[in-house]
Every structure is written in C-alpha cells, then in structure tokens.
Amino acid sequence: MLDIKAIRQDFPILSREVNGKPLVYFDNAATAQKPKVVEEAIKNYYETINANIHRGVHTLSQLATDAYEESRLKIQQHVNAKHSHEIIFTAGTTFGINLVANGFGTLLKEGDEVIVSALEHHSNIVPWQFACERSGAKLRVIPMNLEGELILSEYDTLLSEKTKVVAITHISNALGTINPIKEIIIKAHAVGAAVLVDGAQATPHIKPDVIDLDCEFYVFSGHKICGPTGTGILYGKEEWLNKLPPYQGGGEMIKQVTFEKTTYACLPHKFEAGTPNISGGIVLGHAIDYLNGIGFDNIAAYEKELLDYGTARLLEIDGLKIYGTAKEKTSVISFNIANIHPYDIGVIVDKLGVAVRTGHHCTQPIMDFFEIPGTIRASFSFYNTKEEIDILVEAVKKAQTMLS
Template sequence: MTETQLDIAKIRKDFPILTRKVNGNPLVYFDNAATSQTPRQVIDTIVEYYSRYNANIHRGVHALAQEATEAYEEGRKKIQQFFNAAHTHEIIFTSGTTHSINLVANGFTSLLKKGDEILVSAMEHHSNIVPWQMLCERTGSTLKVIPMDTDGVLKMDDYKKLLSRRTKLVVCNHVSNALGTINPIEEIIPLAHAVGAAVLVDGAQSSPHLKVDVQKLDVDFYTASAHKLCGPTGIGMLYGKQDWLKKLPPYQGGGEMIAEVTFEKTTYADLPYKFEAGTPNICGGIAFGAAIDYLNSIGLEVIDAYEHELLAYATEKLSRIEGMQFYGTATRKTAVISFNIKGIHPYDVGTLLDKMGIAVRTGHHCAQPVMDFFQIPGTIRASFSFYNTKEEVDRFVEALVKARQMLT
C-alpha cells in the first residue's frame, strides 16, 4: 500500500486539525494511540445533531425525539455490523473502554467466590488491571498474571499452565497500548473456554487497525472507545454475548434501564437498555456511527496495510539514531513504536519535540507494570494513523536527532 493508492492528501483534507501549527511549526501528530483525530464528516454529524434534532430519546412522541432515537439506534446497528455481533442488543453503549470493563467486573461480583481465579496479561493498561483487583477484593478471588518476554510477547506455555478449573475469567488486551504487540487472542480464547472460563478482550487499541469479528473469535466480551476510531470522546461500546449479558446484573439503577417501578419492586428492561441507565450520550452514539461509516469508506484492511508500511519505514529510520532502544519488538504488532534514547529521560525528549511541533506521548502510558518489567521510568511512544505520512516521519527523525544533540 502506498500513499498514492490510499490518496493520503485527500484524506488529510478531512482532518481540519492537521492544518494547524504548534509553536510555529506544522503539526505532526504521532499520539494516535492516546486518541485519534476527528474527520469533518464526524464533526459535521455532531453539529447537525445539536443544530437540527437535539432531543431526548426513546420516550418522546414528537418528531425531534423520534429522529434522535432513530439516529442513535442506527449508530448501534453500525457498531454491531462493524464488529459482526449477532444482535444489536449485544452492543451496550458506555462512556468508553474503562466503563465497559468496570461494567463487567461489577457484574461478576455475584458470580465469583473465594478460591476462584482471574488471569490477566502482563501488558495491560491500568483500566484492565484495577477493576479486576477491586473485584478480587470484593469476592476473595485471586488475580494471576500471564507473563511476557523481553520482546513484549506473552508466554503462552506459562498461560496454559496457569489455566485450571479455578479460572473463571481471562482478561487481555488485543493490542498493547504501550508496546503495540498484537496478542494471540485466537489462541487465548479457546484455551480459556476449555476450562470453563469467560474471556474479556480490551479492544481499545486494536479496533482502529484490525478487522474484528467477535463471532469468529467466539469472545465473550469485547470493548472499544470511539475516540480511538476517529469518533468523539465520552462514548464507547461493550460487546457481550447475549447469554452473558442476561446473566449479569445491571451496573447502575435509574431511568431507561427499567421495565416497571413500584416502591415494592422494580423489574429491569430487556437488553441492551438494562445496562444503559440515565440519559445517554446521544450525540456521541450517533457520531460513533458516523466514524464507523468513515472508516468503512476507506477500509480497515487498507488502513492496516498502509500503517504497517509507515511502521516499517519509521522503525528503519529510527534504528539509525545512536543510543536508540526499542521496547516491544514482537513480530506481530500495530503501528506503535515505543523507545528511549540512552542516557536521556523520555520527558525531556517529548518536551523538545513539542517545541518543534511534534506530538508524541511520554511516560508509562497507564501501563506501569510494563515499565517496571523493563526497569525504566517510561518510554517515548510514536503511534501512527492512516492520515500520517512518510514526510512526517522524516521530520520526526530529524527532530529526534536535534533533541539528542541538545540533551547529550
């Protein structure tokens, strides 16, 4: 895949922010793993909602309420099709991946007991560690860690040894936000099911890059955040198999998630509304659908191929810099490069890059156990998207060389 075939120049025109300058320099945005940028098609959808049919949904009989309800539920349907869920009611709107994980963790409170075990990978984001620690504290269950090697690859032999009939849940990210590693969930999921365990996969970092088919994977729960997928912040989704969602109790109580309320007893609404208490992020759900439309118009397979070309190009260029140390050297990875330059703190590099208009992420990336494993305070992380260019990579490398000279 080349820039010409993908028509990067045309795509970049869809993203107004890419034309701005930072500290007098054209913006180079390489912080896509934290949040993607938003195309005008999604921005226009947000403006149209608030300009033309802003109304509460599901309960109103007037025209605006009906239009908003139809657009919101159409957003849910687009997400269902994007991830190939069997039913639209298996898609729960949440505020994002963290909310989705907490919803499931809360639901398992009544299903776990002392002596049960939860397996979590060594390369998780804090949002896929802390909720399970809290669940273990509530239930007396034990959290066990699937180790990784120095390439940032999970040790699958150790995973197999950790599995037992005590294992009730296996939680793992599809792609590491800190390292870019693509985890072998196609192998992880059936092994967990073989011992009767459920599986939750954090798809926050995979969904913008990889075509995900939840039915083919046979995963029990899968999460995603719209702001990683060219959508707005504050909206995400939880996919759950129908049988599991019916088994889990509601996460929150309030309006919308009820069938009938009396002071004596309350009955809950059917899926998906059982988990969607209160007025939702209506505009967010609609805009999430618009973002899905935009990505579909390009094609995830095309996006993945081009991003891998960028990854290979950037890796080769960066490897020429003296003192370069890469973290996360798995064969299968997305377009994320996590690195340090010997003898220089990552924060100092990130600060100087910002002065030159280049946005990268520095620190532990909410994956402190990963940094502890490598015995480092953090890394510099450059994460690429389909609207980035090789010319931007060249500017990035030149700026890094300059920063290194200034700091050594």
C-alpha cells in the same frame, strides 16, 4: 492504495501549526483526530434533532431515537454481533470493563481465579482487582518476554478449572504487540472460562469479528476510531449480559419500579441507565462509516509501511532503544534514548511541532518489567506520512544533541 493527500484534507487539525511548526501528530494511540464528517455530524445533531431518546412521542425525540438506534445497528454489523441488543453504548473502554468486572464481582467466589496479562492497560487490571477483593477470587498474570510477547506456555500453566475469567488486551497500547487473541480464547474456553477482550487499541487498525473470535465480551472506545470522546461500546454475548446485574440504576434501565421492588428492562437498556451521550452515540456510527469507506485492509497495509519505515529510521539514531519488538505488532514505536529521560525528549520535540506521548502509558507493570520510568511513544495512523516520520527523526536527533 490510499490517497493520503486527500485523506489528510478530511482532517482540519492536520493543517494547523504548533509552536510555529506544522503539526506532526503521532499520539494516535491516545486519541485519534476527527474527520470533517464527524465534526459536521455533531453540529447537525444539535442544530436539527436535539432531543432525548426512547421516551418521547414528539417528532424530534423520534428522529433522535431512530438515529441512535441506527448507529447501534451499524456497530452490530461492524463487529459482526448476532443481535443488536448485544451492543451496549458506554462512555468508553474503561467504563465497559468496569461494567463487566463489577458484574463478575457478584458471580465470583473465594477460590476462583481471574487471569490478566502483563501487557494490560491499568483499565484492565484495576477493575479486576476490585472484583477479586470483593469476591475473594485471586488475580493471576500471564508474564511477558523481552520482545513484549506473552509467554503462552505460562498461560497454559495458569489455566485451570478455577479460572472463571480471562481479561486480555487485543493490542498493547504501550508496545504495539498484537496478541494471538483467538488462541487465547480457545484455551480459556477449554477450561470453561469467559473472555473479555480489551479492543481499545485494536479497533483503529483491525475490524473485529466477535463471532469468529467467540469472545464473551469485547470493549472499545469511540475516540480511538475517529469518533467523539466519552463514547464506547461493550459487546457481550446475550446469555452473559443476562447473567450480569445492572451496573447503574436510574431511568431507562427499568421495566417497573415500586418502593417494594424494581424489575429491570431487557437488553440493551438494562445497562444504559439515564440520558446517554446521544450525539456521541449517533456520531460514532458516522466515524465507523468513514473508516469502513477507507477500508481496514487498506489501513492495515499502509500503517505497516509506516511502522517498518519508522522503525528503520529511528534505529539510525545512536543510543536509541525500541521497547516492543514482537513479530506481530501494529503501528506503535516505544523508545528511549540512552541516559536521557523520555519526558525531556517529549518537551523538546513538541517545540518542533511533533506530538508524541511520554510516560508509562497507564502500563506501569510493563515499565517495571523493563526497569525504566517510561518511554517516548510514537503511534501512527492512516493519515500520517513517511515525511512526518522524517521530521520526527530529525526532532529526536536535535533533542538528543541538546540534552547530551
């Protein structure tokens, strides 16, 4: 059981008003709000230990380095990685996927194949298109059905000895579908393919276990899990990170530099060129501590309540259609109202204090599949309430009346 009232007090922004109405924040799939412990940790870093890391002998540099590396250890433990050097700090999920795809662009060859799915965010499509264009490999796509689930029998058909990489989202940002990720990984490994999992939408709801999943790479963003923007994590198996070339050159990622030749630093520094987002990396550890303090089992159970309640209440509205009705899904509801553009609904409910996301959600292939311009997406977090869902429903009804 969660004390939602107490939890909401941890998030100062939830007490503000928007357009003269109490804020109802249902855009959590885009970014999560930040608790006071995260805000205070950022302030504490800049007021007490602001210094560059790893290369300084003075006290502040050593304190900053210790705090940064302590955060790396927290994240290692959180995802159950075998080694701390398998945890690479990045600027976010998009950066992590680009890092891996860029590396595979040098490993793939003509005739090889990369598999993605119809549920992918653009960030897990475009980098692989780059890699295929560079190498001559071919991009293959696992199709989806009308419920928003992947058609795994088609995945079986796509897999072959040509398959070198499977890049797959754990949870769809647009539909909330939870993919059978472990089954997908096992099947990829059966043909010798490596697997990258886009965990951007999963990590706010699920505590990933990379050893249990046995994926080669797992990427996620800090701002989705109550941490700062511009932060993220790439987990990679040691053997695979050693195979990939550096993504960027500069300070920190080198072992020795001469004008004739440069040798690279060991993991994780090989992929962490330049001065990182030091405060962001440190504070990301605090955000993970906060969520673990609440408990991911508790979060999942409560968000399932919100999903079920929200689904039932929204379906009371005449002409409302939900896109994404998978048997396994998380607390995301994408919907439209008949004969009304989603953008127009979004504008009106915002005037009533309700924040939702409208558009294609960086998943244009999904929208093309359903032959729609986009959806209204309400995404719930553990600090939301059923009363807020009621406010959303009334706001949508009012918008429908105004626009009909």
